[in-house]
Amino acid sequence: MSLAIQNRLAVDDVVEGLRLWPLAWTLGWLDIRLRYRGSMLGPFWLTLSTAVMVGSLGVLYSTLFHIDVHEYLPFLALSQVLWFFLSGLVSEACTVFTQAEGMIRAVRMPLFLHALRTLVRNVFVLGHNIAVIVVVDIIFAIWPGWHGLLVLPAFVVWAVDGLAVCLLLGAFCARFRDIGPIVGSIMQIAFFLTPVIWQPSQLGRHAVLLPFNPFFALLEIVRAPLLGTTPSAYTWLAAVVYTLLLCAVTWLFFVRARGRVAFWV
């Protein structure tokens, strides 16, 4: 099959997948409901465990780092919740297609639908964790102000990146089964190298190097507006460049892999 045809089929796949968004929405929501079926608090277990973790880590690290807890805890709550979303999405991206094996082999569905479903599922999880941020912000009387609106374009960037990661890692991990654990350890390292529990300012003059870390750039464009500051143009530029690169790599791979995924899962 020529590359032009493969490319057209891949475009069709994405377009058709987007048209099926109500199905992706339902499937994503069902995933959450099934995960917590029979438990009393349901998805709010997530909220509770995040709250406990943020509360205890906040007090511990503000003592270790000698930072005022009023300054540190809101920062940590926000960073931790956003990081949960990023790392959760990346690790679930590895099983996007292998988990949907039954469906992929039984009925013709655009593969993009599975990526959309994974994104929706993780957005629901994020939605439950946002309660922690809201409570912390109320306790410490923090209001991001109009800067907060800058998260909207940032969330669009996140959605695009999330879908791209799902398609890329989903197909790649279906073919090569040892990618999953590798991704897991990369995310572990990234957690420590990215200012999630420590603040960018603690790096001093080395902070200029931070945008070379893709996770920092992506985290910062959402986090800074919610803390009432504006991310630098430099950070935004980095985030957009990483997004374009990711999308380009994903597309090059997806166009070739799309027809083979049914054989791989």
Place this chain on the structure above:
Amino acid sequence: MTVTGSARIEIADVSVFFPLYHGSNRSLKKTVMAAASGRLGQDDHSRVVVQALRDISFTLTSGDRLGLIGQNGAGKTTLLRTLAGIYEPVTGLVRVQGSLNAMLDPNLGMNVDLTGRENIVLRGLYNGLPRPELPRLEADVADFAGLGDFMDLPVRTYSSGMVVRLGFALATAIRPQILLMDEWFLVGDAEFMEKAKVRLEDMVRGADILVLSSHAVDVVRNWCTRVLWLEQGRIREDGPPDTVLARYLGHPVPQLETAHL
């Protein structure tokens, strides 16, 4: 759901190769090591590839009922999956016009943690039914499957017979122009089979094109107007049921009044 326009299937020189990934072949390490030692090409050659379908060509138009026969592993299910668009051919062309329903797997996308009722709604959404039509689908399936109160319990709690009934009711609830059917529908208890037969025959009559894969000679003879005998992924014979079935069986097909499932 009615789709205007006549149904048509066109298959030209279709080949499907099936890469087999066993333990070591799936590994990234192997691939990287092979590349690093300048033997990337070898990976391609050492990969075991099953040629599931080779140079298949045929055309079906409205009114055709095609039966697929052949031994296990002859490529019948692969051909159905290719027609359904699940597998993409390596070479050749598959053109399908008209709404299509593939009854390949009785548990198609069924989630055992969801209740029977929730699974019905989900299937409706898979098939792109608009939400207002879902209650009608639900009533139809619930009525046919006859599961009573089990409808509101998770499928996990069903007996295997009940799962088959629900799967069958779901698969036959949506009437397509093109019906692809694997032989799994030949299971179930006797009382249910009677009901199932009536519903299936109704559905088969309603479809413009039927492609049926079966080992049951009677069913193929009774329902099909054309038979394709597949052998090792190639078309061995293609023609009217009596002629092809006689060669396939090695003796003339006994004349029967009615087919029994």
